[in-house]
Amino acid sequence: MLSIKNLDVRVEQKEILKGFNLQINPGEIHAIMGPNGTGKSTLASVLAGKNEYEVTGGEISYLGKDLLEMSPDERAREGVFLAFQYPVEIPGVSTTNFMKAAVNAKRKHLGLDPMDAKTFLQLLNEKRAIVELSREFTSRSLNEGFSGGEKKRNEIFQMAMLEPKLAILDETDSGLDIDALRIVANGVNQLRNKDNAFLVITHYQRLLNYIVPDFVHVMYGGRIVKSGGKELALQLEERGYDWIKEEVASLA
Amino acid sequence: METIEQQFKNTPTTQLDKVRVEAFNAFEKLGIPTSRVEAWKYTNIKTKLSKDFILTPLESEVNTAVKNYIASLPPYAFRLVFLNGIFHQELSIIPEIEGLYITNLKEAFANKSSNIEQYFGKAVNYNEEHFAALNTAFVTDGAFIHVSKNVAIEEPIYLHYFFTATDADAFVQTRNLVVVEDGASLQIAEDFRNASNITVQYNHVTESFIGKNAQLTLVKLQVETKNVKGIHSLEALLQRDSTFNASTITFEGNVIRNNITAQLLGENAHADLSGLYFGKENASIDNNILVKHLAPNCTSNQLYKGVMNDESVGSFSGKIFVDQIAQKTNAFQSSKGLLLSNEASINNRPNLEIFADDVKCSHGAAIGQLDENALFYLQARGIPFELAKQLLTYAFVHEVAERIQAKPLRQFICDKLKEELKLNW
Numbered sequence: 001m002l003s004i005k006n007l008d009v010r011v012e013q014k015e016i017l018k019g020f021n022l023q024i025n026p027g028e029i030h031a032i033m034g035p036n037g038t039g040k041s042t043l044a045s046v047l048a049g050k051n052e053y054e055v056t057g058g059e060i061s062y063l064g065k066d067l068l069e070m071s072p073d074e075r076a077r078e079g080v081f082l083a084f085q086y087p088v089e090i091p092g093v094s095t096t097n098f099m100k101a102a103v104n105a106k107r108k109h110l111g112l113d114p115m116d117a118k119t120f121l122q123l124l125n126e127k128r129a130i131v132e133l134s135r136e137f138t139s140r141s142l143n144e145g146f147s148g149g150e151k152k153r154n155e156i157f158q159m160a161m162l163e164p165k166l167a168i169l170d171e172t173d174s175g176l177d178i179d180a181l182r183i184v185a186n187g188v189n190q191l192r193n194k195d196n197a198f199l200v201i202t203h204y205q206r207l208l209n210y211i212v213p214d215f216v217h218v219m220y221g222g223r224i225v226k227s228g229g230k231e232l233a234l235q236l237e238e239r240g241y242d243w244i245k246e247e248v249a250s251l252a
Numbered sequence: 253m254e255t256i257e258q259q260f261k262n263t264p265t266t267q268l269d270k271v272r273v274e275a276f277n278a279f280e281k282l283g284i285p286t287s288r289v290e291a292w293k294y295t296n297i298k299t300k301l302s303k304d305f306i307l308t309p310l311e312s313e314v315n316t317a318v319k320n321y322i323a324s325l326p327p328y329a330f331r332l333v334f335l336n337g338i339f340h341q342e343l344s345i346i347p348e349i350e351g352l353y354i355t356n357l358k359e360a361f362a363n364k365s366s367n368i369e370q371y372f373g374k375a376v377n378y379n380e381e382h383f384a385a386l387n388t389a390f391v392t393d394g395a396f397i398h399v400s401k402n403v404a405i406e407e408p409i410y411l412h413y414f415f416t417a418t419d420a421d422a423f424v425q426t427r428n429l430v431v432v433e434d435g436a437s438l439q440i441a442e443d444f445r446n447a448s449n450i451t452v453q454y455n456h457v458t459e460s461f462i463g464k465n466a467q468l469t470l471v472k473l474q475v476e477t478k479n480v481k482g483i484h485s486l487e488a489l490l491q492r493d494s495t496f497n498a499s500t501i502t503f504e505g506n507v508i509r510n511n512i513t514a515q516l517l518g519e520n521a522h523a524d525l526s527g528l529y530f531g532k533e534n535a536s537i538d539n540n541i542l543v544k545h546l547a548p549n550c551t552s553n554q555l556y557k558g559v560m561n562d563e564s565v566g567s568f569s570g571k572i573f574v575d576q577i578a579q580k581t582n583a584f585q586s587s588k589g590l591l592l593s594n595e596a597s598i599n600n601r602p603n604l605e606i607f608a609d610d611v612k613c614s615h616g617a618a619i620g621q622l623d624e625n626a627l628f629y630l631q632a633r634g635i636p637f638e639l640a641k642q643l644l645t646y647a648f649v650h651e652v653a654e655r656i657q658a659k660p661l662r663q664f665i666c667d668k669l670k671e672e673l674k675l676n677w
């Protein structure tokens with residue numbers, strides 16, 4: 001589904017990703033862990049198409065297409081979804097209207113007519129229930145004045161609405177209490193099937209108790225330095241990142 | 253102008269004529285302002301209007317554009333229709349309601365209806381305002397609306413001004429006079445339209461008198477005003493406990509100038525002035541506000557938002573004057589601009605003149621571009637770039653539309669906004 005080869009990325013003359021490789025197949029859940037500032041959000045932004053990141057080498061293929069050739073909105077309509085680490089507040093646009101625009105943009109792309117109001121409302125209510133967001137939230141301005149946890153639940157709600165093929169969750173668990181964490185994980189697990197895939201970026205092993213990954217990767221210095229199964233996350237939880245850093249240093 | 257001058261010199265018999273002669277003499281002195289006149293700094297109006305304008309009314313045919321538009325209006329709407337300043341009774345619907353008197357100015361002048369002499373020329377400062385002087389001297393026609401004490405008029409009254417100027421030098425002078433007596437309430441929409449493809453020029457004045465505890469809502473629509481050079485002066489005198497809501501909505505126009513003066517004459521009066529404007533191509537959209545706090549305990553609010561495209565220039569000058577007796581004044585002003593092109597600009601000129609010590613006054617101004625992060629967020633959900641821009645523009649301006657008190661007018665503007673921004677929800 002997604003194949004990243006030797007990816008080099010720069011932002012403001014600074015190299016962030018250096019020879020990054022990753023292969024994701026349909027039905028898989030991959031977790032990426034790693035210390036702060038190592039380039040996890042950069043990877044997520046590059047996949048979503050944020051233009052301030054300059055790709056200086058390597059390639060990304062998504063469902064057989066060159067992802068880097070596609071605009072951010074095209075990627076989204078083709079099924080790429082990024083749950084933002086820091087969701088943006090947009091005063092004056094309600095979550096409902098935002099989702100209406102997004103759902104219909106996707107339908108148009110698929111050659112379908114806009115969804116009728118009644119069906120849309122049903123869909124909205126159904127997905128809202130998954131993340132336990134009240135009706136009031138979807139009629140309010142997008143993320144404006146939402147708590148951290150509400151913003152993250154809103155991201156998962158949007159994901160549920162759009163049913164992406166590849167969902168990238170950037171620290172969706174940070175700052176969540178245990179209930180919110182369960183709600184978020186529940187959203188992912190309901191969506192999960194053999195045809196879609198998830199890339200879960202996290203600092204904490206605890207999310208992975210709820211969303212069980214097939215692969216865990218450790219990212220350090222702009223690339224993946226170690227990969228394993230879900231037990232690797234437990235190891236990191238126990239031992240921190242220093243032993244990884246030492247391993248990398250000894251190999252250099 | 254010789255013959256008209258003679259006409260004014262010969263017949264100052266009635267009170268009305270006296271006012272018009274005074275205004276004529278004032279205009280002779282004032283002339284059309286250059287950009288050296290402070291209030292006209294951002295709109296060099298002298299170079300924008302035709303040099304030898306024609307002030308005599310132009311009889312013109314009701315064309316299909318006018319007919320089609322009239323046909324599209326909801327049947328219940330109260331309306332007066334003017335074409336190039338000339339009243340068209342056959343297109344108008346004037347309700348017979350107890351306590352509401354509506355007619356055209358000409359008719360009111362002729363009959364001296366409802367003491368019109370008591371009001372005409374009394375809210376506007378024609379001794380100093382160039383275009384108010386010109387209008388007062390040469391007004392062709394307009395609406396006269398009088399609401400009697402304690403009468404509440406629920407349905408908005410639409411005043412439609414169509415222009416089809418058959419002569420490029422025509423400069424049409426239109427005018428409304430609105431009297432809302434104590435305890436009464438009224439909603440008015442002034443709708444200006446260019447019903448032709450050529451450039452039209454007009455100079456419009458609205459004088460309004462708002463009695464004690466009375467309410468006036470006035471929405472000025474410049475929605476179908478492509479190729480329009482329009483000058484507007486809106487004057488409001490507020491007595492104690494009264495409320496004045498004015499919304500000025502400008503979707504297009506070549507040269508648009510909106511002057512508003514609200515004078516808070518009695519305690520506890522409230523003026524709420526808001527506006528939103530879009531500039532396209534080389535348009536010049538200039539809003540010029542003066543709020544005068546002349547009594548204690550009054551409040552005023554100004555909220556203006558502009559969206560400028562292409563090489564358009566927007567201007568906002570907002571002055572809050574607080575007299576020394578106007579203690580406990582609350583006066584706020586906010587002017588925000590969104591620049592959608594590198595060549596567009598907005599001039600913001602706030603001005604506070606405060607002579608009382610116990611007041612709360614503030615002004616804020618912000619001009620910027622669309623937020624990159626917000627645009628990316630929308631795109632990351634599949635919304636195409638152009639649509640994302642339109643959505644965020646709607647988000648920026650809709651607050652002004654939401655403030656319109658009269659529901660049918662608010663709905664109308666919100667729908668128009670969505671149409672303008674090609675949003676279909």
Ligand SMILES: Nc1ncnc2c1ncn2[C@@H]1O[C@H](COP(=O)(O)OP(=O)(O)O)[C@@H](O)[C@H]1O
Binds near residue numbers: 035037
């Ligand atoms: N837009 C940007 N401008 C400048 N530096 C950036 C930008 N985005 C990220 N960086 C830098 O790139 C590095 C990696 O950041 P990030 O990808 O956010 O790391 P992580 O998500 O792993 O914590 C950091 O040093 C950060 O300061």
Ligand SMILES: [Mg+2]
Binds near residue numbers: 040041042085171
């Ligand atoms: Mg990060």
